[in-house]
Amino acid sequence: MNQADSLPLLGAGRAISRRLIPDLALDNFQQVILDAVRTGRRVASLFGSLEAPDRLRLYVVLADDTQSILRVASTLAGRHYPSLTPRCPQVHLFEREIAEQCGLDIVGHPWLKPLRFHPPLFPSGRPGNDRVAPPGVMDFYQVRGEEVHEVAVGPVHAGVIEPGHFRFQCHGEVVFHLEMALGYQHRGVEQALLGGPNHRTIHYAETLAGDTTIGHATAYCQVLEALARKQKSPRAQSIRGIALELERLANHVGDLGALSGDVGFLPTASYCGRLRGEFLNMTAALCGSRFGRGLIRPGGVRFDPATCTVNDLLAKLDICGRQTRQAVELLWNSSSVMARFEGIGPVTRRAVVELGMVGPVARACGLTRDARQDHPSGLFRFIHIPVSSWDGGDVFARAYVRWLEIQRSLDFVRTQLRSLPPGTISSPVGNLAPDHLAVALVEGWRGEICHLALTDAAGRFERYKVVDPSFHNWMGLALAMRGGQISDFPLCNKSFSLSYCGHDL
Amino acid sequence: MNTLISIAFQILLLVLLPPLLPGVINKTKAWFAGRVGPPLFQTYYDLLRLMRKGVVLSSTTTWVFSAAPLISLASVLLAGLLVPLGPTAAPVHFTGDLILFAYLLALGRFFTILAALDTGSSFEGMGAARELTFASFSEPALFLALLVLVKLSGTLSLSTMLAPATHVAIDSTAAAALVLTAFGLFVVLLAETSRLPIDDPNTHLELTMIHEVLVLDNSGPLLAAQIYGSAVKLLVLGALLLHVLLPLNQGWIWENWAMTIPGLLAVAGVIGVVESIMARLQLRLVPTLLVAACLLNGFGFLLLLR
Numbered sequence: 001m002n003q004a005d006s007l008p009l010l011g012a013g014r015a016i017s018r019r020l021i022p023d024l025a026l027d028n029f030q031q032v033i034l035d036a037v038r039t040g041r042r043v044a045s046l047f048g049s050l051e052a053p054d055r056l057r058l059y060v061v062l063a064d065d066t067q068s069i070l071r072v073a074s075t076l077a078g079r080h081y082p083s084l085t086p087r088c089p090q091v092h093l094f095e096r097e098i099a100e101q102c103g104l105d106i107v108g109h110p111w112l113k114p115l116r117f118h119p120p121l122f123p124s125g126r127p128g129n130d131r132v133a134p135p136g137v138m139d140f141y142q143v144r145g146e147e148v149h150e151v152a153v154g155p156v157h158a159g160v161i162e163p164g165h166f167r168f169q170c171h172g173e174v175v176f177h178l179e180m181a182l183g184y185q186h187r188g189v190e191q192a193l194l195g196g197p198n199h200r201t202i203h204y205a206e207t208l209a210g211d212t213t214i215g216h217a218t219a220y221c222q223v224l225e226a227l228a229r230k231q232k233s234p235r236a237q238s239i240r241g242i243a244l245e246l247e248r249l250a251n252h253v254g255d256l257g258a259l260s261g262d263v264g265f266l267p268t269a270s271y272c273g274r275l276r277g278e279f280l281n282m283t284a285a286l287c288g289s290r291f292g293r294g295l296i297r298p299g300g301v302r303f304d305p306a307t308c309t310v311n312d313l314l315a316k317l318d319i320c321g322r323q324t325r326q327a328v329e330l331l332w333n334s335s336s337v338m339a340r341f342e343g344i345g346p347v348t349r350r351a352v353v354e355l356g357m358v359g360p361v362a363r364a365c366g367l368t369r370d371a372r373q374d375h376p377s378g379l380f381r382f383i384h385i386p387v388s389s390w391d392g393g394d395v396f397a398r399a400y401v402r403w404l405e406i407q408r409s410l411d412f413v414r415t416q417l418r419s420l421p422p423g424t425i426s427s428p429v430g431n432l433a434p435d436h437l438a439v440a441l442v443e444g445w446r447g448e449i450c451h452l453a454l455t456d457a458a459g460r461f462e463r464y465k466v467v468d469p470s471f472h473n474w475m476g477l478a479l480a481m482r483g484g485q486i487s488d489f490p491l492c493n494k495s496f497s498l499s500y501c502g503h504d505l
Numbered sequence: 506m507n508t509l510i511s512i513a514f515q516i517l518l519l520v521l522l523p524p525l526l527p528g529v530i531n532k533t534k535a536w537f538a539g540r541v542g543p544p545l546f547q548t549y550y551d552l553l554r555l556m557r558k559g560v561v562l563s564s565t566t567t568w569v570f571s572a573a574p575l576i577s578l579a580s581v582l583l584a585g586l587l588v589p590l591g592p593t594a595a596p597v598h599f600t601g602d603l604i605l606f607a608y609l610l611a612l613g614r615f616f617t618i619l620a621a622l623d624t625g626s627s628f629e630g631m632g633a634a635r636e637l638t639f640a641s642f643s644e645p646a647l648f649l650a651l652l653v654l655v656k657l658s659g660t661l662s663l664s665t666m667l668a669p670a671t672h673v674a675i676d677s678t679a680a681a682a683l684v685l686t687a688f689g690l691f692v693v694l695l696a697e698t699s700r701l702p703i704d705d706p707n708t709h710l711e712l713t714m715i716h717e718v719l720v721l722d723n724s725g726p727l728l729a730a731q732i733y734g735s736a737v738k739l740l741v742l743g744a745l746l747l748h749v750l751l752p753l754n755q756g757w758i759w760e761n762w763a764m765t766i767p768g769l770l771a772v773a774g775v776i777g778v779v780e781s782i783m784a785r786l787q788l789r790l791v792p793t794l795l796v797a798a799c800l801l802n803g804f805g806f807l808l809l810l811r
Contacts, residue, residue: 151627151712158709172634173788262713264705264785270538336702336784344787486631487788490710 003028004036004062007071012375015226015438018454021059021074029058029075030084036062036071037088042356044070044441044450046094048077048102049463050122056102061439061452065374070439077102083109090356093471101190113138116183116504121191136165136181143169143176151486155184162500170486178481178489180474185504193464197224197298197432205451206293209468209502214240214247214283215444216466217296219451222377222440224298227432227455232378234421236300241379242416243283243292243301245409248445250279252402252409255497256328259399262491263340271327278320282313300426310417317417321410328403341396345480345492348393357476359447359469360405361496363389364397371443380443385412398495432459446470446499468502511593514762519585522766523736524548526743526773530700533777548736555729563722565625573620574723574730577613581734584609585741589664589748590769592761598664603651606663607644610697613734614640621719628711632718635788639703639715642795643696646689649802653686654749656809667748682805687749689801694742694776696795698735701780703791713788743772 010016024032033043044063051057056077063070083106085092096115099106103124106112117135136155149170155163163184169176189204205220206213218240225232257272280290287295287303295301305313331337347357349365362369370387372380388404390397434457442449447469456462477496481489528545535542544550562571587606589595618636621629654666657679696703699716711718720731747768786794 149627149630151631153628153712158711173631260784262708262710264701264708264780265783266534266538266781270540274539334782334784336786339790340784340787485788487713489712 004032004039004041004071007032007062007073010061010070010072010439011068012070012371012439012441013222013226013377015229015433015436016072017433018435018437021072021437024073024075026075026078026081029060029073030082032073033060033062033084033091034088036064037090040064040066041071043088043090043094044439044448045452045465045467046091046098047452047463047465048098048104048122049454050102051462056104056122058098059437059452059454061450063375063441065369068375070375070441072437072439077104080105080107082107083112085109089354090472093475111141114183116186118183118186118188121194135183135186138181140167140181141169141177141179143171145171147171148176155181164500166489168481168486168489173485173487175481175484175486175489178478180478182474182500182503185501187501187505189505190464190466193461196461196464202297206296208466208505209470209499210291211251212247212444212446212449212468212499212502213289214243214292214296215442215446215449216451216468217292218244218378219440219442219444219449221296221298222442223438223451223453224429224432226438226440227436227453227459228298228429229433230299230427230429232300233423233425233427235304235423236425237379238416238420239286239301239303239305239425240296241383242413243286243295244442244444245385245413245416246279246283246286247292248409249406249413250276250283251445251497252406253279253324253328255494256331256399256402256406258494258497259341259395259491260331260337262494263337265331265334265337268327268331268337271323275320275324275327278316282316282320285309285313297426299429300424302426304425305420310420314414314417317410317414324406324410328406331399332403338396340491341399342392342394344395344488345484345495346392346394347476347480351476351479352393355475355479356472357447358472359443359445360398360401361447361473361476363387364401365393366391369448371441371448375441377440377442379416383412383416385409395491395495434459444469446497446502447473466505468499468505470498470500470502473498474503508593511591512596515590515593515596516586518590518766519582519737519740522769523733523740524552526739526769527736529770529773530777530780533774534781537778537781548732552729552733555724555732556726558725560725560727563624566620566623566722569616570620570623570722571727573616573623574720574727574734576616578730578734578737580609580613580616581737581741584613585737587663588741588744589667590740590744591765594664598662600661603655603661603663603666607647607651610738611640611644613738617719617731621722624722626722628714628718629721631712632715632721635715636719639696639791639795642792642799643693646693646795646798646802647697649799649806650686650690650693650749653682653802653805653809656806657682667745678808678811682808683749685801685805685808687746689798689805690742690746690749691775692794692798692801694739694746694772695779696791696798697742698739698776700776702783702786703794705785713785739773740769743769746772 008020042063045061048056048058057074058077059074081104095106100115101121103120119132151168153166155165165181167179206217208216253272254276257269261269283292284290352362352365368387368389373387388401390400432455436455438453440451450467452465453461454463480492527548532542584606586597587595587602618633621633658666704715723731
C-alpha cells in the first residue's frame with residue numbers, strides 16, 4: 001500500500017489540528033513524497049517552520065488532483081537533509097528555498113544556490129549557513145567552447161517590467177541553456193506575516209503580486225476563514241468569484257495583446273491593450289480599484305454592487321466580449337502571427353508533470369490541471385467552470401488556452417452577475433483556532449495559488465507560507481528556451497507571463 | 506540655370522524631407538490601430554530635442570564610437586546626392602556611380618557595426634552579427650535590381666537609369682521586369698531601413714532587435730545623427746523605388762516634381778500599412794525573404810535577356 005494514502009485528508013480551504021499531522025521520520029517523510037509524486041500527486045508546498053528554538057520542522061502538502069484532496073505530513077529536520085531533487089525534480093526550488101530560509105544543510109542538491117538573497121527567516125546560528133550574498137552574485141551554469149557565447153540580460157530591462165536576471169548560453173542564435181536569477185523583488189512578506197494576523201496582513205496579501213490582488217487576497221481570506229471556521233455568505237462568495245474571473249479576463253486579454261505586440265502585430269496589440277483597461281475598469285466598478293484592492297476582506301467582501309452597477313457591468317461585458325473576440329480572432333487568422341506562435345518554445349508534457357507546473361502553462365500541454373475543478377473552494381464548489389486545455393505546449397497553445405479561458409470566464413461572469421444571491425456581504429471573523437494548519441488553493445490567472453498558515457497556541461501565525469504559481473513555472477521557461485532562438489525569448493517569456501514579485505515574495 | 510535650381514531643390518529635399526517619412530509611417534500605423542498617434546512632425550521635434558542634449562559615452566568606447574554616427578550619416582547623404590529624387594538628374598552623376606551608391610550605404614553600415622562592437626556589449630555583438638548576415642543577402646538583391654535598370658536603360662549612371670530624359674519605350678517585357686524589380690526593391694527597402702517584417706523599429710526587447718540594438722548606446726546628437734541617417738536612407742531608397750514604379754520623366758518638369766513628394770509619402774504610407782497588417786518574421790526566416798527578393802530581381806533581369 002502506498003504510504004501517502006494513510007496520511008490525514010484535508011480539503012482546500014479547510015483547517016486541521018496540528019496534533020493530527022503525522023510526525024514521520026525523515027526517510028519515511030521523503031519516501032512518502034516520492035511515492036506520492038510517483039503516483040501522480042503534486043507537491044503543492046514544502047517548507048520549514050521553527051516550532052521551538054533549534055527544532056525545525058518540515059511540512060509537505062501533497063495535492064491529489066483527481067480526488068480533490070490534500071494530504072499533509074511533517075518531519076523534524078536534523079542538521080543534514082539529503083536532497084530529494086535528484087529523485088523528484090519538482091522539489092528543487094522548495095529545497096533551495098528551505099536552505100535559504102532555514103539555514104538547513106541540504107546534501108546532494110544538484111544546484112543549490114540562493115533563491116532570493118535574503119537573510120534567513122529562521123537563522124540556524126551557524127555563520128556559514130546564514131551568510132547573505134548580494135542578489136545575482138553566484139555561479140551560473142556555463143557552456144564552454146570556441147563558438148559559445150554568453151548573453152546576460154537584466155536585472156534592469158529596456159521595458160517597464162519587473163527586475164530579473166537571465167543568463168543565456170548561446171551558440172550563434174541558438175540557446176543551449178537559460179538560467180534565471182531572481183530575488184530582486186524580495187520584500188520579506190513571509191517574515192512580515194509571522195505573528196499575524198494584524199491590520200496590515202490583508203494588505204501584504206493583496207500586494208504579494210500586484211496583478212493577482214484578487215487571487216492572493218482570496219487565498220489569504222480562505223485560510224483565515226478556515227482557521228476561524230467561518231461560513232461566508234453566498235453573495236460574498238459570488239462577488240469573490242466574479243472578481244477572480246474579471247482579474248483573469250483583464251490579464252489574459254492583456255497578455256494576448258502583449259504577445260501580439262512582441263511579434264510586431266499591431267492591431268491586436270492595440271485593441272487588447274485598450275480592452276484590458278475595460279476589464280480592469282469593471283473591477284473598479286465593483287470596488288473602486290482597478291486591481292481589486294480593498295474588495296476581498298476576511299469574512300466576505302467590502303463592497304456590494306448595486307443593481308444598476310450590475311446592469312452596467314452586464315452591458316459592458318457584452319460589448320467588450322464582442323470586441324475581444326474580434327481582436328483575438330485576428331491573431332488566429334493571420335498567417336504571419338501563427339508562423340511566430342506555432343512550434344515556438346515547446347514544453348513537453350513530461351516536463352510539466354515532473355516539475356509540477358500549473359496554470360495555463362500546464363493546460364497548454366493537454367493536462368486538465370485547474371484548482372477551480374480539482375480543489376474547488378468558494379463559489380467554484382457550486383458552479384463549475386469547464387477546464388480549458390490544448391495540446392502542443394508551444395506559444396500558440398499557451399495563447400490559445402488563454403483565449404478559451406477568456407470565453408469561459410466571460411460566460412461565467414455574465415451568468416453569476418445575473419443570478420447574484422441576496423444577503424449580507426460580510427460578517428466578522430472570530431478568533432483563529434490555535435495549533436491548527438489551514439491550506440487554501442485558488443486558481444489565479446497564472447495558476448494555482450497556495451496559501452498555508454500554521455497557528456501557535458495563541459492562534460497567531462507561527463508560519464505563513466505562500467506559493468505563487470510562478471514559483472512552479474519559472475523552470476518551465478528555461479526548458480522552453482532550450483534549442484530555441486534567442487530572439488524568441490521575449491515571446492516565450494510573455495507566453496508564460498510569470499510574476500517576479502510573486503516568486504520573490 | 507534650370508539645372509542649378511533643380512539641384513538646389515533636390516538638396517533641400519534630401520536634407521529637409523526625410524524626418525517626415527517616419528512620421529507618415531507612424532501616423533498610418535496609429536490610424537490602423539485606432540489611435541491618434543504621435544504628431545506628423547514628431548521626428549523633427551525628436552531631432553531638435555536630441556541636438557540640445559549632451560552625450561553619454563561608455564568608458565569602453567573609443568573614437569570609433571563617436572565618429573561612426575557622423576560617418577554613417579555623411580555616407581547616406583552622399584549616397585542621396587547620387588540618386589535623382591525627382592525627374593531631373595542627381596546633383597552628382599557619372600558613369601558607374603551606382604557602385605559608389607551601393608558601397609556608400611555599405612560604408613555607413615560598416616561604421617554603425619564597428620561602433621556597436623566598440624561598446625563590447627553582448628546585445629550589440631548579436632545585433633551586429635544579424636545586421637551583417639542580412640546585409641549580405643540584401644546587397645546582391647540591390648545589385649540585381651540595379652542590373653535590371655542598367656539593362657533597360659543601357660547606361661551605368663543612376664541619373665540616366667532612373668530619370669532618363671530620353672526614356673526607352675517600355676514594352677510589356679520591360680514592364681514585367683520592372684514590376685518584379687519593384688517588389689524585390691521594396692523588400693530591400695524594408696530590410697535596409699529596418700522595418701517590419703524584418704526588424705521591428707518599435708520594440709524595446711533587446712534580444713530581438715537588429716538595427717535598434719546597434720544604436721542602443723548612442724545618445725544626444727549622436728543618436729540624432731543615427732535617427733536622421735535612417736530617415737535619409739528611407740528617403741533615398743524610397744526615391745529609387747518610386748522611379749521604378751512611376752515614369753517621372755513625362756510632361757512638365759514641375760508636374761513631375763509635384764508628383765515626387767506625394768509619391769515618397771505614399772511609399773512611407775505603404776510601409777505603414779505593411780507594418781500594421783503583419784507580424785514580424787522569425788529571425789531565422791529573414792534570409793529566406795531576402796533570397797526571395799534576389800530571385801525576383803534576378804527573374805526580372807532574365808526576362809530582359811530574352
